[in-house]
Amino acid sequence: MLSRLGLVFLFVVQTNSLSNLTDDKTQTTTTFIRHLLNQETLIRMALDRKVNDLVNSMTAMENKMVTTKMEIAALRHENSALKAELQVQSNVTTLLSDKLKTTINSLKQSQDSQRELSFAVLSLQAFQKNMSLDADAKRVIQINTQQLQDAKREIVTINKQLQNTETKFETNNQQLQSATMEIAALRHENSALKAELQVQSNVTTHLSDKLKTTINSLKQSQDSQRELLSAVSSLQAFQKIMSLDADAKRVIQINTQQLQDAKREIVNINKQLQNTETKFETNNQQLQSATMEIAALRHENSALKAELQVQSNVTTLLSDTLKTTINSLKQSQDSQRELLFAVSSLQAFQKNMSLDADTSIGFTTRLYPAIYSNSSSIIRGGTILYNGGNAYNGTVFTCPSPGLYLFQVSLNTNTKYGSIDIYKNSQWLTRAYSGMEPQYNGASVSAAVWLDVGDQVYLVSDGQASSLYVSGISVFTGVKMN
Template sequence: MMSYIILGFLCVIPSTCLSILTDGETQNGTLPDESVDTKTDVFRQLLNQETLIRMSLVKNVHSLMKDMVEMKESMSTSNKRLHDAEKEISSLKNEVQLLKTENQKLKEEAVKFQDEFKSTDSKFDEIKENFTKVSQSQTQYERHMNEIFEEFEKNTSTILNDIKIEVRYLSVTLLDLNKHTMELNMSIPELIESRFTDFTANVNRSVGDINHKLLSSKDYQEQLVYNLSALGNDQSSLMKIISDNLNNTINSIKADVEQSQKSQLKLSAAVSSLEVFRMNMSLMNNCALKTSVGFTVGVTGSASTWAGNILVFPHVVTNDGNGYNPSTGKFTAPTDGTYVFFVTVNVYGGNFIYLDIVLNGSRKVRTMSHNTAEYMTGTNMAVLKLYTGNSIWVSRYRGTGYYSDSVPITTFSGFLL
C-alpha cells in the first residue's frame, strides 16, 4: 500500500513542477526571434533545475522508503517484545497466585505453630522445674560428697600419723639390728683369732715340754709316746671344741641375720603399704579433681593488625579448677593427667595467620587460616600428657590479625580426661 502511494506521488510531482515553470498555463504561438534564444536559455535553466529537483526528490523518496522499512522492522520487533512481555506478565500473574496460595498456607501453619508454641511453653516450664530439681539434688550430692571427703581426709591423716610412728619405730629397730650385725661381724674374726692363738700357744708349750723331757732323759720314749697320744687326743678335743664354738657362733649369727632380714621385710612391707596408700590417695585426689578441671575462653573483639607472641583470651566462659589465667593467656595443670586442648581462630578479612598450641615452650600442633578467601577459619586439637605445674598456651607462628565478635568466634578450650 505504501509503495502505491509513493508511485502516485512521483507521477504528480513532474506535472506540478511543469505547471509552475509555465505559470500554470499552456502557451501556443510563435515568439519573435529575439526572444527565442533568451527563452531557450531560460528553459534550459529550468530543465536543469527540474532535473536537480527530481534527483533530490528521488533521493528523498529512497530515504523515505528506507525509513519505512526500518519502521516496519522496529514495529515487528516491538510486537514481538510486546508478545514476550504479555507472556511474562501472565507467568508473573501465575507466580503471584502461587505466592498468595503459599502465603495462605504459611499463615495457617503460623497459626498452628502459635498453638503448638503455647502448648510447649508449659513443657518448657516443666523442664525448667526438672532442671531446678536436678541442680538442687546435685548441690546436695556435692555437699554430701564434700562432707565424706573431709571425713576421709581426717581418717587418712590419723592413719598416716600411725603409719609414720610405726615406720619410725621400725627404722630404729632396723638401725639396732644393723648395729648388732656389724658388732657380730667384727667379733667373729677376733674370736677365731683368739682361739687359734690359744691353741698355738698350747701346742708350743706341749712341744717345748716334750723337747725338754727328751733332752733330760733318754728313757722317756715310752712316756713320749704316751704324751704324743695324749697330745693328739687333746688336739682332737680342742679342735672339736673350737668347731662347736664356731658352729654355735655361726648359727647365732645366722639367726640374728634372719631376724634382721625379717625385720627388714616387715619394714619394706610397711613402706610398700605406705606407698600404695599414697598412690591411692593420689588417685582419689585425681578423681576428685577430674570432675572440676576444664575451661573455655575467647576474645570478644577483632584485631586486624595483631602480630604478638601469646594470644591472650580475656573472655572466660568456663574455668573449672581455675587453671586458666586470663591475664597471661596460659593454662597451668593443677594435677597430673591426660588433657585435651582445642583452638579455633578466624582470620581478619583477607589476612592469613598460623597459631600453635605450645606446651612449656614446645610447639605441638598448628592451625592454618589461609588467605585464599576472606575470614578463613583454622582449627586443631591436641591430646597431651601433663604433670602438675605444666603450662599450655596459644602462640602465633606467622601472619597477622584475627576476627571475633561479642559472642566469641576465636576461642581456646581444654579439659582433663
Template sequence: MMSYIILGFLCVIPSICLSVLTDGETQNDTLRDESGDSKTDVFRQLLNQETLIRMSLVKNVHSLMKDMVEMKESMSTSNKRLNDAEKEISSLKNEVHLLKTENRKLKEQAVKFQEQFKTTDSRFDEIEGNFTKVSFSRAKYERHLNKKIEDFEKNMSTILNDIKIEVRYLSVTLLDLNKHTMEINESIPILIESKFTEYSTIVSKSVSDINNKLITSKDYQEQLVYNLSTLGNDQSGLMKIISDHMNSTIMSIKADVEQSQKSQLKLSAAVSSLEVFRMNMSLLNNCGAKSIGFTVGVTSSSSTWSGDILVFPHLVTNHGNGYNPSTGKFTAPKDGTYVFFVAVNSYGSQTVYLNIVHNGLNVVQSMAYGSSASHQTGTNMALIHLDKGDSVWISHSSGTGYYTTSVPITTFSGFLLA
C-alpha cells in the first residue's frame, strides 16, 4: 500500500511541475504572438529548463526508488530484529520471574538460616565448653600418664635388678654344672677301671682257691662242680649288676649333660630376653619422654609366613600416630633422627630373616636362626635420619614363619631422638 502511494506521488510531481512551467497551457512549436522572436527564445529557454528539471526529477525518482528498496530491506531487517527483541524480552521476563521466585526462596532460606544461626550460637557455646573440658581432661590424663610412666620406670628398675641377680645366679649355677659335668666325665674311666680291677681280683682269688682245693681233696671235686655252677651264676648276676650300674651311671651322666645344655640354652635365652627387655625399656622411656614414638607387635604366630611387609597390628604405644597398623609402615611426622628396633622369634626350629627398610632401601637385617633349640631370637637396631613424609617398615628377606604369644614377642619399635 505504501509503495502505491509513493508511485502516485511521483507521477503527480512531474505533471505539477509541467503545469507550473507552462502556466497550465499546452505549448507547441507554432505558437505565435505579437512579440515574435523574443517569445520564441523565452519558450525555448523554458523548454530547456523543463528538460533539465525532468532529468533531475528522473534522477530523484530513481534515487527515491532505490531508497524505497533499501527502506523495505531495512524494515524487513527491523521486523526480524523486532521479533528477536520480542522473543528476548519474553525470555528476559521469564528469567525475571524465575529470579523473583528464587529471590523469594532465598529470602525464606535467609530467615531459616537466621533462626538456625541463633540455635548454632548456643551450640558453638556448648562445643567451646566441651573443648575446654576436653583440654582439661587431656592435661589431667597427661599428668596421670606421666605418673604411671614414672611408677613403671621405678618398678622396672627393681625388676631389672632382680633379673640381673637371677642372671648372676644362673651364671654361677651354670659354672658349677659345667664343673660337675667335667668331674663326672673324668670319674667315669676311673670308676670303670676300679670296678674291673676289683672284679679281676675277686675272680683271681676264687680261681686260686679252687686250684688249691682241687689239689687237696677229691671229694671236693663234686662240690667244686656245684660251686663252679653257682659261681657261673653269680658271675653272670655280678656282670649284669655291673652292666646295669654302668648303664644307669652313663644314663645319669647323659641326663646331667643334657640338663647342662638345656640350662645353658635357657641362660642364653634369658640373656637375649634381658637384652630385648632392656631395649624395649629404653624405647618405652624415650617414647614416654618424646612426642613421637611407637611399639607394636603381632599376637598370633605363623609357621608359613613369607610375605613382603610384616604388618604389626597390635599397638602398644603410638605417640604422634606415625605408625599405620593397616599398612605396617611408620611415616615420619617431622624431620629428625629416629631410632628403630626389631625383634623376631623363629617358629620352632625354622629360620627367618627380616630387614629394616627406609623408603624401599634395606638398612639392617635381623636373623632368628633355626637349630636344635626351638624359638631362637633375632634382633637389630638402626639409627636413621628421616625427612618429613619418609617411611620405615619391616620386610621379609628369607626364611618362613615367626613365633609370638598374646603378649607380643615379635615386635617393632621406634622413636625420635631429642
C-alpha cells in the first residue's frame, strides 16, 4: 500500500514539474527523491523483517523436523520393544500351555494311582472281613504290603512333583502379573505418544498455515518491488527530461546510485526469497512424509494393541485354567492324604494281624504208628492237634515268617537202638535215642533254631536199626518263639 502511494505521489510530482517550470524545480525534485528514498527504506525494512521472520520460521521448522524424526525413531524403537514383548508373551503362553499339559497328565496319573490305591484299600477292607488266612493268603498279604509301600513311595514322589509344579505355577503367575503390569505401562506410554503426536500434528498444521501466509506476503512484497522498479524507471525518465543544475544533478546521481544499489539488493532478496520458498516446499514435503509415517506408526500401534489385547485374554484364560488345575491338584492331594491315612491304618492293622499270626504259628501232631524200614525215611504225622498258620502239612513244617523256633519230639518205641533225628533242610540238628533194650522205651529231644521264610523242618529215622517202629503216642511239636 505504501509503495502504491509512493507511485501516485511520483506521478503527481511529475505532472506538476512538467506543467510548472519555475525556479523551485530543483527543490521539488530533491524533495521528491527524498520521499522516494524514504519509501524505499521502508520497503527494505519490511522486507528485512519478513526475511528474518522467514529465517526464524525455517529454523523453528528445522528444529521441529529434527524433533519429529527423533520421535519417529523413538516410536520405531517402541514398536520394536512391543514386538519383542509380544514374542516373550507368546513364549510364556506356550510354556504355560506345555506346563498345563504336563500338569494335566500328572493329574491323570495321580488319579490313576488314586484309583489303584482305592482298589487296594477295598481289597484290604475285604481282607479285614476275612480273617482266617492260610499260608498262601499271608504271602499275598506280604505282596500287597510291598505294593502298598511302593504305592506310598510313589504317592510321596507325586506329591513332591505336584508341590514343584505348584511352585512353578506360582512363579509363572507372578511372571504373568509382571507382564500384565508392563503391558499396562506400555499402553499408558502409547497414549502419551499419541497425545504428543497429536500436538506435533497441530504444530505441523500451524507451520503449514504460517508458510502459506508467509508465501502470500512474499508474493505481495514482490508486487511492491515491481511497483518500486516501475517508479525507479519513471524517475530515470524524469531525470532525462528535467534540466537541473549541477548540485541537483549531483544529488540525483547520488540518489540514482542508491536506488540502483537498492535495486540490486532487492534482486538479491528476491533470490533469497525464491531459495526460501524452495526450502519451504522441501520442508513441506518432508512434513507430509513425516505425517504419513506417523499415521502408519499409529496404525501399527493399533494393531499391536489389538494383538496385546488378544494375548492378554489368552493369558487370563491360561491363568484361570492354572488356578482351576491347582485347585484340582489340591483336592487330589487331599484325597491322596486320606488314602495314605487309610493305607497307614491298614498297614498298622496288617502288622498287628501279622504279629498275632506270628505269635500263633506252631503245631502239635501225633506221629503216625508205622514201621519205617528205610533208614532215611521221613516220619509222617498222624492226628494234628494244633496247626497255627497252617505251616505243617502232615510231614514237613515250612517256615512262613522269619524268627526263632523251638522244636521237640517225644518218641515211644520198642525197637532196639531206636532213634529219630530232627533236620533243618538238609542240616542235622539233634537226635532222640530210646536205648538198647527191645522193649517200649521213651525218648525225647528239643532244638531251638532260627528259620527264614521257606526253611523246612522234619523228622527222619537215624538208621542205626534195620527198621524203626513208631507208636501212635509219639508226638512232634514246633512253635515260634519270637
